[in-house]
Amino acid sequence: MRLVEQRMNAQADQHHPDLQAALLYLLKSGGKRVRPTLTLLTGKILKGNGDQLVTLAAAIELFHTATLVHDDLIDGALLRRGNPTLNTRWSLSATILAGDFLFAKALKLAVEAGSQEAVRLFSETLDTIVNGEVTQLFSSRGVASREDYFRRIHAKTASLFQTSTEVAALICPVSKATIDAVSQYGHEVGIAFQIVDDVLDFTGDQAIVGKPVASDLRQGLVTLPALYYLEANPGDEDIRKVMSGLNGDGRVERVVSAICQSDAIHKALDEARVCAERAIAAIASLPDDEEHQALVELAYYIVDRLF
Amino acid sequence: MRLVEQRMNAQADQHHPDLQAALLYLLKSGGKRVRPTLTLLTGKILKGNGDQLVTLAAAIELFHTATLVHDDLIDGALLRRGNPTLNTRWSLSATILAGDFLFAKALKLAVEAGSQEAVRLFSETLDTIVNGEVTQLFSSRGVASREDYFRRIHAKTASLFQTSTEVAALICPVSKATIDAVSQYGHEVGIAFQIVDDVLDFTGDQAIVGKPVASDLRQGLVTLPALYYLEANPGDEDIRKVMSGLNGDGRVERVVSAICQSDAIHKALDEARVCAERAIAAIASLPDDEEHQALVELAYYIVDRLF
Numbered sequence: 308m309r310l311v312e313q314r315m316n317a318q319a320d321q322h323h324p325d326l327q328a329a330l331l332y333l334l335k336s337g338g339k340r341v342r343p344t345l346t347l348l349t350g351k352i353l354k355g356n357g358d359q360l361v362t363l364a365a366a367i368e369l370f371h372t373a374t375l376v377h378d379d380l381i382d383g384a385l386l387r388r389g390n391p392t393l394n395t396r397w398s399l400s401a402t403i404l405a406g407d408f409l410f411a412k413a414l415k416l417a418v419e420a421g422s423q424e425a426v427r428l429f430s431e432t433l434d435t436i437v438n439g440e441v442t443q444l445f446s447s448r449g450v451a452s453r454e455d456y457f458r459r460i461h462a463k464t465a466s467l468f469q470t471s472t473e474v475a476a477l478i479c480p481v482s483k484a485t486i487d488a489v490s491q492y493g494h495e496v497g498i499a500f501q502i503v504d505d506v507l508d509f510t511g512d513q514a515i516v517g518k519p520v521a522s523d524l525r526q527g528l529v530t531l532p533a534l535y536y537l538e539a540n541p542g543d544e545d546i547r548k549v550m551s552g553l554n555g556d557g558r559v560e561r562v563v564s565a566i567c568q569s570d571a572i573h574k575a576l577d578e579a580r581v582c583a584e585r586a587i588a589a590i591a592s593l594p595d596d597e598e599h600q601a602l603v604e605l606a607y608y609i610v611d612r613l614f
Numbered sequence: 615m616r617l618v619e620q621r622m623n624a625q626a627d628q629h630h631p632d633l634q635a636a637l638l639y640l641l642k643s644g645g646k647r648v649r650p651t652l653t654l655l656t657g658k659i660l661k662g663n664g665d666q667l668v669t670l671a672a673a674i675e676l677f678h679t680a681t682l683v684h685d686d687l688i689d690g691a692l693l694r695r696g697n698p699t700l701n702t703r704w705s706l707s708a709t710i711l712a713g714d715f716l717f718a719k720a721l722k723l724a725v726e727a728g729s730q731e732a733v734r735l736f737s738e739t740l741d742t743i744v745n746g747e748v749t750q751l752f753s754s755r756g757v758a759s760r761e762d763y764f765r766r767i768h769a770k771t772a773s774l775f776q777t778s779t780e781v782a783a784l785i786c787p788v789s790k791a792t793i794d795a796v797s798q799y800g801h802e803v804g805i806a807f808q809i810v811d812d813v814l815d816f817t818g819d820q821a822i823v824g825k826p827v828a829s830d831l832r833q834g835l836v837t838l839p840a841l842y843y844l845e846a847n848p849g850d851e852d853i854r855k856v857m858s859g860l861n862g863d864g865r866v867e868r869v870v871s872a873i874c875q876s877d878a879i880h881k882a883l884d885e886a887r888v889c890a891e892r893a894i895a896a897i898a899s900l901p902d903d904e905e906h907q908a909l910v911e912l913a914y915y916i917v918d919r920l921f
Contacts, residue, residue, distance in 0.1 A: 326748055381711070400751055405748075407747075411740045414740060414741075426730075430724075431722065434719065434722050438715070438718075441711050442630065444711060445630040
């Protein structure tokens with residue numbers, strides 16, 4: 308991971324000091340580095356080339372950071388990981404270009420890693436993520452179906468998690484079955500990760516999350532806890548009104564409180580735990596080494612980081 | 615070109631009707647399709663695979679369109695090719711995502727064409743273009759040097775022209791010398807194209823150009839006609855003031871009129887003509903067929919489209 312950080316920071320070299328400062332700010336303000344960690348662990352289990360893996364892991368994290376920059380701009384988000392977002396400090400132009408810049412660097416690193424299959428996967432993932440965002444933008448408010456929800460979180464999160472593990476396997480001398488196994492691991496862990504994020508949107512400490520409580524629901528986005536609550540309380544007027552944009556009179560707060568007091572949160576977390584277990588089962592036949600154990604722990608950690 | 619248009623339009627398939635409409639609007643509002651034409655002509659001379667060439671040409675034009683969408687948003691441009699820009703009709707979010715979407719599709723097509731070298735070139739060109747934009751954004755106003763100018767127009771325009779021809783050669787069974795020759799042709803034609811665009815910024819019909827006259831100079835960007843004028847009139851107070859942002863009192867109009875009445879316009883056009891001739895010389899040893907003749911005519915047309 309130290310080498311991955313170096314590779315990422317090096318992308319700011321030989322640029323204008325203001326741009327360098329902004330990139331280093333973005334990269335320093337951290338995040339958990341879950342995606343590049345997945346790439347490195349998967350690649351280590353499968354005996355991949357270390358330098359190629361570092362390059363791919365850096366590409367994955369820069370790619371992720373690029374999508375965050377445009378996302379935060381689109382959502383008008385003020386905080387990310389407890390720090391002010393780039394769009395609160397920079398002009399619109401600079402923020403758009405910073406996202407494009409990071410994406411260009413990510414693509415260049417992916418190409419440098421020298422695997423045509425890896426670049427193909429990158430391009431498909433970009434397509435999936437952007438399609439998901441575009442679909443969400445054009446969807447009507449307050450549509451509530453599990454199918455819709457899982458399609459959305461696949462595009463938004465699980466697709467890049469899946470790519471993080473699959474891309475590592477693609478540069479290793481392994482069978483198609485092994486590639487599929489780590490790909491499924493990445494996908495399941497990504498789904499679990501996003502479910503937990505969606506739970507945190509209801510239960511998390513807002514000073515850390517950096518968004519108002521139930522920010523998704525306020526925008527008419529129905530996530531898993533709200534879906535479970537709706538299933539159990541199909542006649543609830545308050546949540547229906549919030550979903551269609553009628554947020555006044557403390558209605559959001561009433562809905563949040565009702566959801567948190569129901570068993571919707573626990574049901575959602577149980578579902579995340581099932582995903583984590585499916586992820587672990589998917590890689591059961593991989594060599595049982597230290598890195599395999601780390602992937603197992605990581606899957607549990609993703610679900611349990613709440614507590 | 616008909617197949618290229620079909621390939622581009624097909625990228626809007628299976629998407630939300632509003633997004634489809636926007637993409638078709640962007641693609642229909644036209645432009646001269648110079649870049650994909652360069653790809654097709656170059657590939658035809660060098661006996662490239664037709665389907666691969668169509669795919670690459672579509673990728674190039676979608677890539678170009680993606681950069682225009684973000685550029686117009688950043689510049690707050692109202693018209694493009696005489697039509698309202700996407701940013702005047704759509705929200706900020708939708709416009710950012712439309713650019714990202716087009717870029718994702720361009721990259722996907724580039725990967726589909728199946729040449730690793732072509733994808734590498736794509737990624738380097740994206741890097742060059744975005745770096746150029748970022749550098750421009752962070753540069754201080756009113757810096758005037760030929761070196762700076764040519765670096766800027768290489769990044770902004772000539773790099774993608776160069777890629778348009780080079781990418782075609784990369785999928786053909788030709789020597790390194792041939793690749794270098796068509797690459798140089800693309801680069802020189804691109805420089806000529808941008809010089810002429812910069813002349814049009816002073817002399818063009820504003821209803822067609824869709825920007826206020828001397829829009830670059832108003833932003834502190836010194837292009838070739840202004841550089842020639844400055845060299846001949848180093849003590850001119852008006853242009854110095856405009857370059858540093860003091861645009862009031864009809865000063866821009868006085869400067870434009872002075873530049874248009876000087877020989878700066880002709881000198882700039884002469885320089886564009888020299889580039890076109892260098893472009894034609896670069897491909898002199900290529901097979902002397904119909905497509906070669908078309909490339910020669912295209913180089914002249916790019917300079918003479920003013921008249």
